[in-house]
Amino acid sequence: MPNSKDIGIIDCGISNLGSIAQSISNLGHNPIIVSDPELISGKSHLIFPGQGTFSEGMRRINSLGWNEVLRSEVLDNGKPILGICLGMQLFAKFGNEGGLEDGLGFVEGEVSKLGDEGLRLPHIGWNTVCQSRDSRLFVSIPQNVDFYFSHSFILKLAKDSIATANCNYGQPFTASLECKNIFGTQFHPEKSSKAGRQLLKNFCEVEIC
Amino acid sequence: MLKIRLIPTLLWKDFGLVKGEKFSSLRRVGPILPTIKVYNARDVDEIMLCDVGATAKNIDPNYSLIEEVASQCYVPLTVSGGISKLEHIEKLLVAGADKVALNTSIYSNPFLLTEAAERFGSQCIMASIDAKRNGDRWICVSDSGTKIQTVEPCNWARQLADRGAGEILITSVDQDGTMTGYELGLIESICSAVNVPVVASGGAAGAKHMVEVLRNSNVSALCAASIFHFTEITPLDIKKELMEFGFPVRIGI
Numbered sequence: 419m420p421n422s423k424d425i426g427i428i429d430c431g432i433s434n435l436g437s438i439a440q441s442i443s444n445l446g447h448n449p450i451i452v453s454d455p456e457l458i459s460g461k462s463h464l465i466f467p468g469q470g471t472f473s474e475g476m477r478r479i480n481s482l483g484w485n486e487v488l489r490s491e492v493l494d495n496g497k498p499i500l501g502i503c504l505g506m507q508l509f510a511k512f513g514n515e516g517g518l519e520d521g522l523g524f525v526e527g528e529v530s531k532l533g534d535e536g537l538r539l540p541h542i543g544w545n546t547v548c549q550s551r552d553s554r555l556f557v558s559i560p561q562n563v564d565f566y567f568s569h570s571f572i573l574k575l576a577k578d579s580i581a582t583a584n585c586n587y588g589q590p591f592t593a594s595l596e597c598k599n600i601f602g603t604q605f606h607p608e609k610s611s612k613a614g615r616q617l618l619k620n621f622c623e624v625e626i627c
Numbered sequence: 628m629l630k631i632r633l634i635p636t637l638l639w640k641d642f643g644l645v646k647g648e649k650f651s652s653l654r655r656v657g658p659i660l661p662t663i664k665v666y667n668a669r670d671v672d673e674i675m676l677c678d679v680g681a682t683a684k685n686i687d688p689n690y691s692l693i694e695e696v697a698s699q700c701y702v703p704l705t706v707s708g709g710i711s712k713l714e715h716i717e718k719l720l721v722a723g724a725d726k727v728a729l730n731t732s733i734y735s736n737p738f739l740l741t742e743a744a745e746r747f748g749s750q751c752i753m754a755s756i757d758a759k760r761n762g763d764r765w766i767c768v769s770d771s772g773t774k775i776q777t778v779e780p781c782n783w784a785r786q787l788a789d790r791g792a793g794e795i796l797i798t799s800v801d802q803d804g805t806m807t808g809y810e811l812g813l814i815e816s817i818c819s820a821v822n823v824p825v826v827a828s829g830g831a832a833g834a835k836h837m838v839e840v841l842r843n844s845n846v847s848a849l850c851a852a853s854i855f856h857f858t859e860i861t862p863l864d865i866k867k868e869l870m871e872f873g874f875p876v877r878i879g880i
Contacts, residue, residue: 434751436723440698470748504748538824538847540750540793544630544672544877564630564877566703568750568793587629609703609725611670612880 422447423622426461428488429453430478432504433467441608445619455487463622464488464497467608468504472513472529472571475504476521485522492524498599498624500555506595506602507573515571524600526576532569537588540570545585547605553582553596555603557620563613565593565605573604599626630877631841631869632672632848633862635855636828637662639692639708640680646856648804650757650772653679656856659692663699666855670879671862673703675728675796675850679771681709682731688715690722697723707755711736716743720751728753728796731769734776737790744791753826754792756780758813759800765813772800780813781820788821795825796850802830806853809836815844826850833860834868841874 425442429435429451442449442465452458466488468475479485491497501509509524514531521529532541544564549556565585572591575581585593585604594603601621607614638645640653644662647653666674676696678689688709697704706719707728716727733740733754743752757772758765758780767776767783778786784795797817799810807830814827824847827840831851840846854860866876 434720434723434725436694436697436721437725440723441701469751470746534822538822538845540823541629542750542794542824543632543847546628560880563880568703570749606703609701611701615701 423462424448424450424460425622426450426452426458426464428458428464428466428484430468430475430482430484432470432475432478434469435467437608438465438467438502441615441618442622445615445622447622455483458487458491461497462626463624464491464499465502465621466499466505466508467502468508469568470504472504472507472515472521473519475508476513476519479508479522488522492600496599496626498621498626499601500621501600501602502608503569503604503606506604507571509600509602510573525580525595525597528574529571530574531571532591533588535588540568541587542568545587545605547583547585547593549583551582553594554624555582555594555596555601555617555620559613559616559620565603565607565610565613567605569604573602599624628875629847630672630875631846632826633865633876634673634675634826634848634850635666635671635862636675636677636850636852638852639676639678639689645679646804646852650800650803659696660699663696666862667699667701669862671702672877673705673848674700675705675707677706677728678708682770685709688719690718693719693722693724705753707753711739713739713742713746716747720747726751726753726793728755730755730757733787734767734769734778737786740787740790740792744793749791749793749823752792753794753796754784754787755796755798756783756787756817757798757800758810760810768800781816784817784820788823792823794823794847795821796828797825798850799829803828804853805830806832808832809840811840811843814840814846818844818846824848832858834865834872837865837869838872838874841869
């Protein structure tokens, strides 16, 4: 297919990779699941999906040799990367699951638990995403559309200016971010029906800075 | 605002979809892929797929089936039936499942739930409880409703949530397939017992039963099967009615 791109899906063993690969392939691109950091080059865009805990995610990133490679691809080479759910949270400088620990540090901020006063956790289901500024991810996606969330932790950004959308569950929190070539969504676009498909399509069309 | 999820449940046996009443007298209701395509076109919130024959036959989950279904499914897919090892969960997630529901295996091995939640995250692990009336109380049953368990449903739900279940699916065997309404007392008691999302299942014939359960308890999601197999009512019809009653639902774009 013309304009079909090689989209690298980073596999640290912490995600439902099948769903993401399927969504990318349905868009006419080539999803390439990359389990070995040395094989990352040559992909036009990177998707970093993740579920589970921050500490387990970082442990795997470090022990499998992803930390250096991601740093070089994202910070030095300016390759577009989309972190999904825990994937986005791992971009933060710190995680806090009851003690501070280092994240990848691509964005200034900290990951902490959603407040649970009177609310059921995890926050699972479809919730309204309110776009707070223009983002390349949300092209052709209407304001206040529902996306699918599944998480108990949130990313608190030091600078609100890189947040592109927010959501509310007992408290407002960052639903998506964009900072140069770095993109993230707290929700799961690969499971968010038509709006999610459009978002992934938009990401795959982002030009390399 | 977080929406109330409406989840069609598909029961799989041997080579096609089935639906019964009170967990028995299963009858064939058609092939699976066209059904999944219809649900996708109708933009349902999530799909639940249970292999009702897997535990009794002691066979592994049908990974190729899940792969086929997942390739047509653009909303979250929860898979259950015959899951008794971490390896099953891992392979189901690779095949395209987004969540798994554990039921029979965790009565004899509750550690499986703990390990699964630690390994894959709570959001990925649903604990499923089948309950039956016993006088004015309820008892848990396993093995597709054929085996009585000694633990009481609320107590069990609490234990499972403590062990890391991200959601509790509560199904009333007595109401299943009867289309006479959800087991309100049971569902309310589970909702009060735990702080994780609760998914109600068994007995719905239409929006009025869903309004009943939503008014009576703080459930996060509603399952239904017979409505979609045996009536002309669509998920969108139900959502529109729920919306008229003031409940938040998702209407796709």
